[in-house]
Amino acid sequence: MEPSDAELIAAVIRGDSASFEPLIQKYQPRVFATARRYARRESEVEDIVQEVFIKAFQKLGGFRGEAPFEHWLMRLAVRTCYDFLRAHQRNRETTFTELSQPETDWLDQFVVDPGAADEHAEAARQLIGRILTRLSPSARLVITLLEIEERPVKEIAQITGWSVPLVKVRAFRARAEMRKILAKITQAKYM
Amino acid sequence: MNPSDLQTKLIEAARKEPLPDHVPYAFEKRIMARLTGMSPLNGWTLWGRPLWRAALSCVAITFLCGIWSLASAPKADNSDSFAQAFERAVFASSDQHLEDIW
Numbered sequence: 001m002e003p004s005d006a007e008l009i010a011a012v013i014r015g016d017s018a019s020f021e022p023l024i025q026k027y028q029p030r031v032f033a034t035a036r037r038y039a040r041r042e043s044e045v046e047d048i049v050q051e052v053f054i055k056a057f058q059k060l061g062g063f064r065g066e067a068p069f070e071h072w073l074m075r076l077a078v079r080t081c082y083d084f085l086r087a088h089q090r091n092r093e094t095t096f097t098e099l100s101q102p103e104t105d106w107l108d109q110f111v112v113d114p115g116a117a118d119e120h121a122e123a124a125r126q127l128i129g130r131i132l133t134r135l136s137p138s139a140r141l142v143i144t145l146l147e148i149e150e151r152p153v154k155e156i157a158q159i160t161g162w163s164v165p166l167v168k169v170r171a172f173r174a175r176a177e178m179r180k181i182l183a184k185i186t187q188a189k190y191m
Numbered sequence: 192m193n194p195s196d197l198q199t200k201l202i203e204a205a206r207k208e209p210l211p212d213h214v215p216y217a218f219e220k221r222i223m224a225r226l227t228g229m230s231p232l233n234g235w236t237l238w239g240r241p242l243w244r245a246a247l248s249c250v251a252i253t254f255l256c257g258i259w260s261l262a263s264a265p266k267a268d269n270s271d272s273f274a275q276a277f278e279r280a281v282f283a284s285s286d287q288h289l290e291d292i293w
Contacts, residue, residue: 050222
């Protein structure tokens with residue numbers, strides 16, 4: 001029988017560092033998936049995941065076991081991703097000319113018939129990825145958690161450490177910021 | 192074109208994007224190698240370090256204050272011995288009383 005998370009954590013705290021390896025093996029796919037929401041390059045994703053597990057190991061003594069280990073770890077992962085976004089903030093602006101041909105085609109199709117533009121299309125995914133990289137770190141975090149992952153505001157407040165009203169304010173600003181970027185990108189051709 | 196509609200459409204696209212959760216080969220070994228020599232910090236360790244620093248700072252400040260007060264203290268009057276000064280202080284009130292009577 002495999003040891004439970006609590007048993008492994010207790011062993012690590014007692015000094016058996018090797019017991020941390022099964023925890024990494026168990027949770028690394030989820031941490032990788034989360035990190036890939038915030039970083040595109042694989043080397044950056046690996047750096048984030050590595051930092052998450054190192055922080056988790058160092059802070060394991062502070063884990064009180066009131067919530068499942070997975071929740072605690074994922075909260076740490078999201079906060080590490082936010083720190084990464086803040087450290088790698090890019091100020092470059094996207095113009096319409098920077099869009100790839102499939103993205104431009106998808107936008108053309110959306111202008112002609114919004115219903116016909118397929119949201120499953122790779123071009124749409126590339127475009128939203130491009131927009132997200134242009135958002136401020138807090139806007140990107142709140143759009144990802146609230147709009148894309150569809151988490152409740154209360155949960156986002158717990159994950160980020162922000163208050164519920166602050167999450168709502170930042171969500172409002174993030175949507176406005178996103179609309180502004182979309183308007184800027186499309187202005188050259190359609191407006 | 193309405194940016195709000197485009198925003199909704201793009202967010203839908205992002206929701207439907209499958210998130211890859213593949214892990215590079217032996218990634219856990221890489222992390223374990225980084226963790227060699229580290230130990231998880233418990234609550235006492237977390238508090239212990241700043242408290243030790245604070246304690247040392249307090250001792251240093253006390254020591255400096257002691258030196259400063261010794262250096263700046265007024266020099267004692269050496270004309271009277273301690274015994275004479277003590278006697279005068281003790282009998283000060285009775286001397287006053289005797290003067291009043293006479």
